[in-house]
Amino acid sequence: MEKKTLQYDVVIIGGGAAGLTAGIYCGRAKLKTLIIEKTLVGGLATYTNEIENYPGFPEGATGLGLMDLFHKQAKKFGVEFKLTDVRSVSLEGDVKKVETFRNIFEAKAVIIGSGGKPRLTGAKNEELYLYDKGISFCATCDAAANTGKTVMVIGSGDAAIEEGMFLTKFADKVIVSVMHDTGKMDCNEIAKAQALANPKMEFLWNTVVDSFKGDERLNTVVLKNVKTEELIPVPVDSCFLFIGYLPNTEIFKGVLDMNRGGYLITNDRMETNIPGVYAVGDVRDKFLKQVATAVGDGAVAGYGAEKYLSESEIFEQQIMNEGNPSLVYIYNAVDAHSRELLSVFKEFEQSHQSIRVSCIDTYKSDGLAKRLGVQSGPCAVWIKDCRIQEQIDGCITKEKIEQMCK
């Protein structure tokens, strides 16, 4: 079967809170935008029954309901949706390719919001009680619902212990299942000392989950002692799993920079190591994973993608000037001396009609300067046949320009 190729300005991988927000920004900037989602639009948030900390909804909202609003808003701005999974990507160069089972989508910019999923224990009946049925992955989300209750935490890493301590502010008792020997934990020493001293925390050493039990909702976690094989049923109201999170980044391995856990590394503009490729939301290496922060990421990347595309256009048409002679002056308008030089370039432009002169202020955006490989201004760049022929850094004079542009 021949795959059909379609062109877009921006392709967004993942239709969760981050991807949808990026879509809203791109759509509103009149970019031809496609969001590819492998299952239900809305992402991980649709698994949450109640979202009470997303601003603007004082009565709270259901995850599904809130994401449906995001979806509608993106559609309103003309964003297109394709519900399938991405098989492979080719991100280098100006035209990026995103391949699905039946299509190849070509885009000038790609925003990755592929998210991830919490790691599961693999114990019996786990799938019956996930998310709103008793097994939770987010203390920030579900702690308040466990006020005065008994909860279990699985794991002993930083996330498990710190979230566990947070839970003690709400729950009466927090039972922590640790697979290691007594006193040995994976978290940092400070957290460990605090946790051991916390009267609401109880530790069950050398244990792993054997099975989950309950009716409609979880009510018992059966632990197994890894040394004695003894089964220990523990009645609980909720169980929190903190045994790691798996970002969906397999298809980006070796292409995009990621940390040890597989999260994509970006700067504060959501840019990855490849120009025109952005990462947003839970898939990104970041401090807090919430709908509220995903929305912020999406806005930054959507705005960034729009800037990147308009700069690409200026770069091709004006700077490279379709192979014709082009003189570019890169300066920072904050610097007085650089501003004075502007008149030199204006004069040059008038006396050399065949040469296109562009003055680029790096104060607002350094994107074009970066594309020319210029670190700092003032700098004059001489371009012909779409290649940089020569450049003058620092001390620029009329004579030097005349000499360079021969």
Next chain:
Amino acid sequence: MAEFTLDCLGEACPVPLMKTEKKINEMSVGDVLVVSIDHSCAMKNVPEWARKQGHNVEIEEVDDGEWEIVIEKAK
């Protein structure tokens, strides 16, 4: 390469998934099954199961809150 349809409109989880599993097992490699659903939880478990089995999956939103899951049996 035959095409089959499965109407699961109005059916809640896990019924659509169970019906899909049964139907796919009766089909041959290369056949396509189109499952109609209107229950959002089936949007999560049916495609997830199908992909785990190695099949090709694509979903069409037919109407607001109504979808067709297209599964091509790959092995």
